[in-house]
Amino acid sequence: MSKLFLLVFIALSQRVQSFGIGSTLYCYQCVSTQPGCSPFNWFWHWSQACPEDGDTCVKVIERKGASEVVTRDCLSALKGVRTDIPADHYEGCKPAAVDVKLGNYVFSSIKELDVKKDYYDETTFCFCSFDNRCNGSSSLKVNKSVMFSLTALFMVIHFLILR
Template identity: 65%
Template sequence: MYLCESKYTCCIVFFGLCCKTILGSALWCYQCVSTQPGCGTPFNWLWHWTKVCPEDNDVCVKIIEEKDGSQVITRDCLSSMQGLRTDIPADHYEGCRPAAVDVKLANYCKSLLMTYYEKTTWCFCFLDHRCNNAIMGHPSVVIIIFASLLGYLLL
């Protein structure tokens, strides 16, 4: 006796298991700084590992900091940046926005002649794994699996 009576039953069981595994797991984000090879623009995903974000409702971030024509890009999970940065925007939805202004921090940095950036942009994404690699996102794994099963059923 077979585990699945028909190919439709097998597809439904397989799709249910995949959705539970994919949707129930944590978000994966790239973690690097553009001073490392392959982390700048263009991004080379073959050189960098992904990190499983520690919190359930985490978001991938890409921070673009600019000063005098030079640019530094940082990629990581939002929960990893919250203890280090005070300029995180309050809105964490998909998309890019300027950094929050911290007047005290800016005055402190300027008085000590520390490196500070004139323009900082935060880009947030959470709808797909490894989405902080570039501006364009990749197709979702769930959509690819669903399309594959649909193609199998139509054969």
């Protein structure tokens, strides 16, 4: 009975730590205009598997005055749409890249098209690729020290008390 209990505990603790299967990275995909995306609520949004190997989760924060638009997605999904992605995709937040040649010969009278990508005052890209679902809320991450201490406590109880 105790061996079965041990196996179930190890399986559950590994599931809580990994939150994923294989080498696929899972990211949240939503825009803050959707309910539950900003502020983020993981009950509303399921994560999606990123299509490319070595992909990165991205959280794009665009601010103009008091308004803020947050976009969460895989980097491979944003590459074809965004021209202001920073060259450094390593963990952390970075300001958007500036393309001085963007829209030089375009004279659009429709300001909503935002051809020159200068509508927002501040655009920040936050990258993460080491944890599944890392572009969500930071309070949802599993603390590794808590998992280690719970495992150690279980081992002490199992080997000292139950034997």
